[in-house]
Amino acid sequence: MSIDKFMKGSVAGWMKSSGEHADIVMSTRIRLARNLRGHLFPIASNPEDAKKVDESVTNALLNSGEKGYEYMRMSEVPLLDRQILVEKHLVSPQLTDPKRNGAVILSADETISLMINEEDHIRIQCIYPGFQLENAYEHADSVDNELEDRLPYAFDEEFGYLTSCPSNTGTGLRASVMMHLPALTITKQIDRIIPAITRLGMVVRGSYGEGSEALGNIYQISNQTTLGKAEKEILADLKNVALRLIAHERRSREVLLSKSRVALENKLFRSLGIIKYARLLPTGEAARCLSDVRLGIDLDIIKDIDMSILNELMIFMQPGYLQHYAKTDLTAEERDIFRADLFRERLRVKHVEKEDTEE
Known part of the structure; x- marks a missing residue:
């Protein structure tokens, strides 16, 4: 395990460069939830089964020929370092609980984070700077394909990928954009925009996901359901909502400047x-x-x-x-x-x- 290099730099890889609409969209995240056939979901699992899942996933990825990955077992990572990994958006707060028998595999540039034994056996996360939904999805999908070639995924012909939480069943895809919306917040338009976004099937959260507040006028917009929609449709819907938000924020900034x-x-x-x-x-x-x-x-x-x-x-x-x-x-x-x-x-x-x- 080599965690030191992920602690040395305060800025995560995705924060070192910029993408499209970077003045408003700070980052794009894709997360794919997957489980292995023949194993209990992590919430009902036991240490022995969790260890088998860990070994299977780790061997599949690290033996795939891909280089530049680092493996960390959460129980061996000091508490403070675990907190920093959360603060850098490299792992979820849930994964840091040592009772979950969790682990993470990180790419050297911190773009890919593969969480093992979180809510699901596998959470593939890909973060890109700026507004890059398609690019981030293609990268996450390529990692997913590598794993699916080597691992027996829990998949149903009718329901799609089976997950611990029913809301993730289907594609298992959660796509999100982290947006800086100060003008909409200053003008108080955000209070009426959030309910409208929710009605469109999206979720608005703080920068650290569910239960977090929008510190610094930073909001995370993501799809709410994954069942009944293809991946391209989910990405298209989120892209449409994000572009509308970008346009609203730009207009609000212009109004503040002029008036x-x-x-x-x-x-x-x-x-x-x-x-x-x-x-x-x-x-x-x-x-x-x-x-x-x-x-x-x-x-x-x-x-x-x-x-x-x-x-x-x-x-x-x-x-x-x-x-x-x-x-x-x-x-x-x-x-x-x-x-x-x-x-x-x-x-x-x-x-x-x-x-x-x-x-």
């Missing part, structure tokens, strides 16, 4: 001042300020901050990574102090580097 530019600039630069100079920075305030500064960069109002540093700080601000960086346990107040210190340090270093280059 409330001074008030908007004041809000954005105040947030920039907070993350540059604050001595105490709670998680919620840090997320809100990062959202404002991101919007300022996208609108070409704030010009002296690189977007890559904001992606980095999105991970820096999380409790697990703060404690990993501090190399000690921190109380809530200590985390707020340390978070502010990290933000000031990182922004100052970037500014100094830029000044040195100009000289």
Whole structure:
């Protein structure tokens, strides 16, 4: 097991580059749920059966000729490191429970995450930057095909892929886009848009999935059902909803610029001042300020901050990574102090580097 390299860099692979509509769509995720025939679902399984599933899946993928994968058994990963893997969106919170006998196989660039013995035997996750539904699906599908050639999937001719939760039965496909929607939130349009999206068969959650809040105006939009629709239809429906949201967000940004530019600039630069100079920075305030500064960069109002540093700080601000960086346990107040210190340090270093280059 080699987890160190996944801990060294705060920014996940998908955050290091940008894709289409990257000013609004931060990432695209595809997740495929699969189970092995002849084995109990993880919720009813026992350690022996879970171990057999783990060995079967691991051997199938690692012996497929594909290189660059790292295997980790969750029970052997320290608690803090498990939390960081969640904060980097590489594993789900459910997988970190050692009682699940779970494991994960990660690609070197962190694009592919294959979770073993989570809610289902196999969860194939593929994350791409920006708006890339088709590309992300093709990549996940290629991994799925590699496994299906070597493993006996639980499949029914009438119902499709059988899963632990009935809502995933069928294609087993959950497609989602993580979107930054500050203008719709500022203008309060998001409150009426979310119910409309739900009526279209989509689910709106926070950036960490079910049960999480939309910190920093970041929302995750995904399909709600997988039964009765083909994969292409699911992707097309989500793409249509996402494009409409992108258009609404762009119009809202234009309205804010034309009707409330001074008030908007004041809000954005105040947030920039907070993350540059604050001595105490709670998680919620840090997320809100990062959202404002991101919007300022996208609108070409704030010009002296690189977007890559904001992606980095999105991970820096999380409790697990703060404690990993501090190399000690921190109380809530200590985390707020340390978070502010990290933000000031990182922004100052970037500014100094830029000044040195100009000289």
